[in-house]
Amino acid sequence: MFRIFLYRLVVLWLLAGGTALGAPAQTLQLETSRIGSPLGRHLAYLEDPQGKLALADVIARHDSFRPSEQEVPNFSFTRSVYWFHLRLENHNAPQSRWLLEAQYPLLDKVRFYALRDGAVLSSSEAGRLLPFSQRPMRHRNLVYPLELPAGQALDLYWRVDTESSLQLPLVLWTPERLALKDRDEQFAFGLYYGVLAAMLLFNALVYLSMRDISYLHYVQYIGGFILIQMCLNGLAHEYLWLDRPRWVQAAMPFSLLVSWAGAANFARSFLNLPKHLPLMDRFTWWYARIASVLAFVSLFAPYTVMIKLTTVNGFVMSITMAVIGVICTMRGVAQARYFLLAWAIFLGGVAVYPLKTIGLLPTVFLTEYSMQIGSALEALLLSFALAHRMKVLEQQNRRIQAEATSQLEQRVQQRTRELDEALRNLSEANNELQKLNVLDGLTGVKNRKYFDEQLALQLKVAERSRLPLSLLLIDIDHFKAVNDRHGHLAGDACLRAVAGAIAESLFRPGDEVARYGGEEFAVLLPQTDAAGAGRLGERIRAAVEQLAAVHECTPVPLTASIGVAVVAEPGETGERLIAAADAALYEAKHHGRNQVRMAAALTPKAAS
Known part of the structure; x- marks a missing residue:
């Protein structure tokens, strides 16, 4: 108990007389001209490497304090605890309420003491690692209210312990100036x-x-x-x-x-x-x-x-x-x-x-x-810049879209041309195929299928127009003998020669020649009466007779028998017309060949 009493007595003595011993801090006279100015050069500091010094220990080591040479004392990152001392005196300033602001919110723990004549008037502990409610004033910085009437003085101590940069930018304010x-x-x-x-x-x-x-x-x-x-x-x-x-x-x-x-x-x-x-x-x-x-x-x-x-x-x-x-x-x-x-x-x-x-x-x-x-x-x-980039990207997109659209249009036009050309080629091929489909492969004239279609069509036209339609059936005389004597190649040559002679004898656009079968040919003559058909038949017979078909340097004589039939009345059928022409052809064959025979006039179907 005696030791505790002695320790307390020493502390009280130090608190009472420590300031009288003269700390190295410069005394700050309170004047309105100092409001808002940094107070760093009026501070003294003491390093506490172990962080174990109490206020009494610090006061006892007043000679160890060093004056600050900076407006804002700054010790950067340090493990040491630092004590700061500031003495304030109010000689004749009418203002008694003052505020000290530590303008650095990152200090972890700051313990503050205000002493008058060695007695602790107030103390507080605040900082960013302590609850905000512990602060002397509700403020984003540490603000310390002070009562210092004229003719009095205060000794202020701060114990700063922080893991952030250790600095203490103190500024003096009046309540009104701080509010502003x-x-x-x-x-x-x-x-x-x-x-x-x-x-x-x-x-x-x-x-x-x-x-x-x-x-x-x-x-x-x-x-x-x-x-x-x-x-x-x-x-x-x-x-x-x-x-x-x-x-x-x-x-x-x-x-x-x-x-x-x-x-x-x-x-x-x-x-x-x-x-x-x-x-x-x-x-x-x-x-x-x-x-x-x-x-x-x-x-x-x-x-x-x-x-x-x-x-x-x-x-x-x-x-x-x-x-x-x-x-x-x-x-x-x-x-x-x-x-x-x-x-x-x-x-x-x-x-x-x-x-x-x-x-x-x-x-x-x-x-x-x-x-x-x-x-x-x-x-x-x-x-x-982001907005400008968006605008640039939109312009690029529009340009790319325009280029893509142009390229697409060009490709479409190219594909359209290619498609048109393909359709044209297809149409030509189709026409060629249609031609091949209606042509006789050996002679090059129309085939039997085409003849049958045209005969049915021309019969309808003749019925509507009430104009005559003539049919010639042409048969090469002794064609079997030609094949037997000279061979089938010679026979094919004769067929081509006769087909060519018949085609060359036709002058009107509507006249058609077709291979009817074997060595027989058929000629359709729209709007042609019996007399005209007979004259054309005679011309064809003469043209065939004059052919000089040659096979292996051997002349091959050719003649043709022709039967002619004419539709003079509407309502006639293709079968009756062919039968009449065939009968006339048979008659020409029977009477010595190489001649044209006219079929008897077709009687109406009702009278037949």
Whole structure:
């Protein structure tokens, strides 16, 4: 008990007198001119490598504190715990209520102490790994309310333990000025996230409509980037995670890797890398898959490991996207210039912010929100590029369709010409076939089938027109003897010669000669009476008689007997006409051959 009492006594002595010993931190006089300015150069810090020091231990080691030489003390990624000390004095400022804002939402755990004359007035512990409800004020950043009337002083201590980059950008505000600053920020954030959300929703709907994978990758990239910015701005902890801080650490590397994977896949499909840059296409393909695997791993792996891997991934991806954009632009890829411009604006916005932070650029609206402005302009440009790409693809499709239609029309015309030619050839072949079908294969004149059809047709014509129709039956005399004496080849030659002589004797278009059978021929003479038929028969007989058929240098004399029959009255049949002509032919044969005989006039069928 005595040892515990002694320990408490030492702590109280240190709390009461530690500040009087003079810590190396510069005392900050509260003035309205300092409102909104970084307080880093008024801080002193102490490294606690083991993380075991308590407030009393820290106060006891006041000589170990070192003054900060930076506007924003930044110790990057470290395993050490850092203590910060700031002494505030209000000599004559009328304002008694003040607010201190730590403008870095990614700090895991921050323990805060406010001391007056060595006594702890207030303390709190908050951070992104602790429930949001534990914060001294509901704000996306850590904001500490202070009561410091004129003539008083406060000693402030912060114990910072984080796996993220350890930095403490402290800014002093009055409640009114912080409210104005928050109002401007809310407007800027609303505009920024509104633009990104509109781009995300629009392109998601376009993807659902067109099923173009580029839009899905764009949505993945923008969605991941929105979550990244919400984590960086502290809005994710305020509105999404609330009192579920276990997701806070995983969200940052997860959203970064998801966004980078989406950017890689977007570049592949948007710039058609398989066609234009096959090597870079394979690289981005593997990068996207590695980033996707790491995104899943980040949900379980230590934050310090994953955030370093993610940082390396982001650096590699930024360089890769810039190189791809430059090469594709140089090779004339239409949409590459939009891609390169968008990426250059984004990288420019990212570069401006640290230049503002280290003081090389003034802190104005454009530099303060350069990352948001750059990323919003990038999202707009990429969305415009997607729309332009859609227009180009539609124009290409229309051109391809027009070319395809023209080629199709040409092919149709060619096929039509080929079809017309084929039909013409088919018609000619069909006509030729029809000719062959009605021709006698030996003599070349019409055959018996054609004769029968024409006889029936001409009888109907004669009946309607009441004009005469004559028929000649012609038989070669002694044809069997010719075959027996000279052979069948000689007989065939005689048949061809006689057929030719008969055909040459016909002058009118309607007159037809046909081989009737064996050595017999038939001649149809429309609109020809008995006298005309007799004269033609005599001409044919004389032409046959004058034939000089020769077989193996031996003359073959030829004569023909001809029977003539005439239809003078309507209603006559082909059988009666043929029978009459055949009877006249028989009579010519019977009376010595080589002559023309006229059949007796046909009597009406009713009188027969």
